[in-house]
Amino acid sequence: MLLERIYDEDLSQTGYFLGCQSSGEALVVDPRRDLRVYLDLAAHHGMRITAVTETHVHADFLSGTRELAAATGATAYVSGEGGRDWQYGFAAERLKKTDGAFADEPGYALTGDLVFSGDVGRPDLLDEAVGLQDTRFVGAKQLFASLRSVFLALPDHVQVFPGHGAGSACGKALGALPSTSVGYERRFAWWARHLAADDEQGFIDELLDGQPDAHAYFARMKRQNLRGPALLGERPAPRPLPAAEVAAGMAKGALTLIDTRSVDEVHAGTVPGALSIPTLGKAASHIAWAVDPERDEAELVVLAPDESVAAEYGDHFVRVGVDRLIGYVTSFDGLPVAAPATVAPADLEQLRADPATALLLDVRGRGEHAAGSIPGAVQLSAGKVLFHQDQLPPREAGRVITFCQSGLRNVVASAALRRAGYDVVELEGSFAAWSRWRAEQAEATVPA
Structure with a gap:
């Protein structure tokens, strides 16, 4: 068996590429929408991606399950668990149970947002991001039950590969280790003592206390992931735009310019009305704070030295459903520049x-x-x-x-x-x- 971990430092999100060398077939779990990394892995290992799936309905990024299935002809599999509000709205095979093993002695568990290194998933996102009332308490009880009946029922030697790492807002104390084990979490995780003592209320109280702010765009991710993200297909490369076209587009509200320089450079002078995305490494997170694509139809132009860097920004943007990057400028020559207050x-x-x-x-x-x-x-x-x-x-x-x-x-x-x-x-x-x-x-x- 081949297992490759694909980690996105921008969103602290992890996907997995699992392959069988004898059959040449591969399964991708929790892919993002910019697909090149998965296609390159398949080509490198001489495999065909025949299946793609996701561990749960994601809130922090826009799933690439539908995109990758369309690009490769793979079968998409999604969970059939949960109530009416948790059923996917796009064509895919429904699985009523996805946490079983094919052997009597399982060796690996892809735990999604159930268990992380040193932490567990948060059950309050529907309250925090979507605006529902008190679903956190039901979710916390369900999490307690799942940890006891599913996760801790696994042997200690089972290696755990979670869906997120440190820095993710999907938990409050995620460790930076890329993997852990059932035995290690059973012995050292903060939540394990509550399970050992059958202390459900203590678990709920500690779990819900001090959870980080959930970004507002999480609500949009939940909606779009359930409905089925729009298919991108082959994306055109960003094109260089002359200053006059950018200025005219900004004046009409048809274009939004994105300043990608550092904080100090922006404070020294930027184009009035431009957004600021000061680091490529967090471009997905930051663009989702600054643009609401459900209400803002302006197309995007980034400051970038060349087409390849501009395209990298586009890769990050589509991970959170911001799909309207059309071009780039290499400088602000010919555009008005002023220092922000x-x-x-x-x-x-x-x-x-x-x-x-x-x-x-x-x-x-x-x-x-x-x-x-x-x-x-x-x-x-x-x-x-x-x-x-x-x-x-x-x-x-x-x-x-x-x-x-x-x-x-x-x-x-x-x-x-x-x-x-x-x-x-x-x-x-x-x-x-x-x-x-x-x-x-x-x-x-x-x-x-």
Whole structure:
């Protein structure tokens, strides 16, 4: 048997390529929509992808199950478990049980979002992202039962390959190890002591406490994955666009320009109305914070040195259903450039006292905010600001001052808010710089 792990650091998501050398057939589990990695693996090993499946209805990325099946002629398999609201809406073979083994002594388990290295999946996403009420408690009970009756029923030697790694919002304490074992988790995982003591309520309480913010785009992923993501087929390469075409398209609202430079470079000057995606490594996550493709029909243009890099951004974007990248520019020559508004930590209080300031906004996660923030700041994470504008003051109420921890998330959120019509001022260096400045001020006032 061949088992290859395909890890997407952008979304902390894992898929798997399983092959049989004797038959030359391969199964892909939890693929993303940019398919090249799976097609290349099949070619490298001389195999045909004959089956594709997914461990569950994903919330953090748009599944490539349907895309890969269409591209290869493979049979798609999806779960038939769950109630009416969990049934897939596209053509695929339904499986009523997918966690069994073909041998008396199983050796491997692909656990999806049931068990991670050091953690388990979160049952609160329907409440947190979709807006349902109190489904977390039913989900937590079901998770407790599944861990006891399914996962811990496996032998200790079984190797566990989870669906996510550290950094994913699909759990609160995911480890960075690519795999674990049933025995290791049984002995050391935080949740195992609750199972050993048959302490369901203790498990539920600890599981639900301190879960990270779920990004707003998770709700769209759930809907689209159930319905069946749109098929992309062969995507055209991004084309170079002249500055005049970009400027005209932005003026009409038909094009959105994406500045891909660093935070410092953006603060030195960017094109007004451009979004900010400051690192390719997190392009999928950040574009999903900044663009709602169900409401925004503008086509996208990225700043990139060449076609191949622009295409890489397109690969990341389609993982979260942002499919409208059409072109790129290699520089901002011929486009208007201006420095976005910022404020130094030393000048923050003066700006806050200005009647034209409506809000100081902390776009970090709620756990970070609870651990310490600038007094008077309101928390709304960067992954939610564009989608929860009802929690912001009206645009005409005045400026919004924004910050995160270091400035990276803040530049994404602030650009999205500016494009949505808000008057935004970014705190230079964000909370980290403000904390250093405050410590320096305190030290300066200590008598010698």
